[in-house]
Amino acid sequence: ITSLAAKILSVLIPLNDTPFFRFGLSNGRTPTLEIKEYLERLSTQIYRKLLGENMRETIYLALQHLIVLGDALMVFDNDYSFRTIRLDQYVMRRNIQGHVQEIIYLEHIISPNDTEIDSTDWYQAGEESQVGYETVYVRVTQEDDGRWYMCKEHDEEIFDEGYFEVSPFISLRWSSISGEDYGRSHVEDIYGDIATLESYSRALIQGMAAGSTFFMGVDPAGLTEIDDLSTAQNGEWVPAREQDVYTISPSKTMNPQIQATQAAVDIMRREVGAGFLLQSASMPTGDRVTATAVRAIGNELETVLGGTFSSIARDLMTPVVRRAIYLMQMNGEIDPSMEKQLDEQEGILNIEIITGLQALSRESDLTRLLQMGEMVRNLPESAAQMFKWDEYARSLVLSLGFDPVNWVKDEEDVMAEQQAA
Numbered sequence: 001i002t003s004l005a006a007k008i009l010s011v012l013i014p015l016n017d018t019p020f021f022r023f024g025l026s027n028g029r030t031p032t033l034e035i036k037e038y039l040e041r042l043s044t045q046i047y048r049k050l051l052g053e054n055m056r057e058t059i060y061l062a063l064q065h066l067i068v069l070g071d072a073l074m075v076f077d078n079d080y081s082f083r084t085i086r087l088d089q090y091v092m093r094r095n096i097q098g099h100v101q102e103i104i105y106l107e108h109i110i111s112p113n114d115t116e117i118d119s120t121d122w123y124q125a126g127e128e129s130q131v132g133y134e135t136v137y138v139r140v141t142q143e144d145d146g147r148w149y150m151c152k153e154h155d156e157e158i159f160d161e162g163y164f165e166v167s168p169f170i171s172l173r174w175s176s177i178s179g180e181d182y183g184r185s186h187v188e189d190i191y192g193d194i195a196t197l198e199s200y201s202r203a204l205i206q207g208m209a210a211g212s213t214f215f216m217g218v219d220p221a222g223l224t225e226i227d228d229l230s231t232a233q234n235g236e237w238v239p240a241r242e243q244d245v246y247t248i249s250p251s252k253t254m255n256p257q258i259q260a261t262q263a264a265v266d267i268m269r270r271e272v273g274a275g276f277l278l279q280s281a282s283m284p285t286g287d288r289v290t291a292t293a294v295r296a297i298g299n300e301l302e303t304v305l306g307g308t309f310s311s312i313a314r315d316l317m318t319p320v321v322r323r324a325i326y327l328m329q330m331n332g333e334i335d336p337s338m339e340k341q342l343d344e345q346e347g348i349l350n351i352e353i354i355t356g357l358q359a360l361s362r363e364s365d366l367t368r369l370l371q372m373g374e375m376v377r378n379l380p381e382s383a384a385q386m387f388k389w390d391e392y393a394r395s396l397v398l399s400l401g402f403d404p405v406n407w408v409k410d411e412e413d414v415m416a417e418q419q420a421a
Helices: 002-012 033-051 055-069 191-211 226-230 251-275 291-305 308-330 356-377 389-399 411-420
Strands: 021-025 071-076 082-085 090-094 100-110 133-142 148-154 157-164 169-173 215-218 245-248 349-353
Touching (some): 002 055, 002 308, 021 033, 033 308, 055 071, 055 169, 055 308, 071 308, 100 169, 169 308, 308 349, 356 389
Antiparallel strands (some): 021 349, 071 169, 100 133, 148 157
């Protein structure tokens, strides 16, 4: 589970400091270079704002919940921090299309009556009331106008309520079943193999324990006395005949059964390991993560997991980006009109999640730009003069993830320098 969650996280949020999303035009047209530069800078700004908090580790925990339980709930707070709510502490209801309509979850606040909390009273899973804490029920529902109404209740009394313009709640499912409010997990799909492996492993351990036992035997009709052997110290002389003393061990007759059980365990380990992608090469970490490695693990995730990976990437990343844009707009960190531009009905921009294989698009753009530069250099001088080298330089710097404004001079600046010279 740890290995599979780590691999999915490596493809969802690559370690190459590249944003996992970008903005495009909702009408399908290709933006001009100036607009593309602005959108790239905006995506980088939002991405760095998100990475400043605990997004990576919270998503990693949520992925483990999805693999085992099939359902997870994340909360994106106003301070750009994330938290995961366990499945035993929330319930939800969806409509026929699968969209969340109502969520009720638990929050625990420190009780003002208990000034000292005993550290031995651990936080018990699956219990609504905790020692030293008071339980608060939080209910969230979606209104007809798209806003989310939230109220908090303590001791059957509502003490706080309000509205969210952009929902901070991110509900994830591993695989969805029509008409069901909760998702099915990856463990549930291969639960038969896991149970079989557990049974075989138990039988193998019991067989090996039985096979490792032994007893010392003495021929009752022989001349050797048991008392002489049992009371003698190591290395002493004893009256005994070699033919009368022997070892009794069940391993001689149990070896075929133990070997057969071991073979069954190995087979089931390979089956379960294949289900969790343990047979594949691990995703490399560090600065030099090659495109081939990302492409290989991304292909395997898509093939083995049957498209679940893509749906998780869409359902997880798009709400995160929308919520981050709304918070940054409220704090005056980005253009206030961004939220309207991303409106699904009237906006001119849309969010494109480029995790996984699509995250290689920037690297492929760089490769094509370098090839184009080699081709232009081989053209005749008259043809090369028709090439827009300033546009080429800006696109090249942009594909590397840098801001062209800091590296490429404007045509006016170049002409001014030439005139001054």
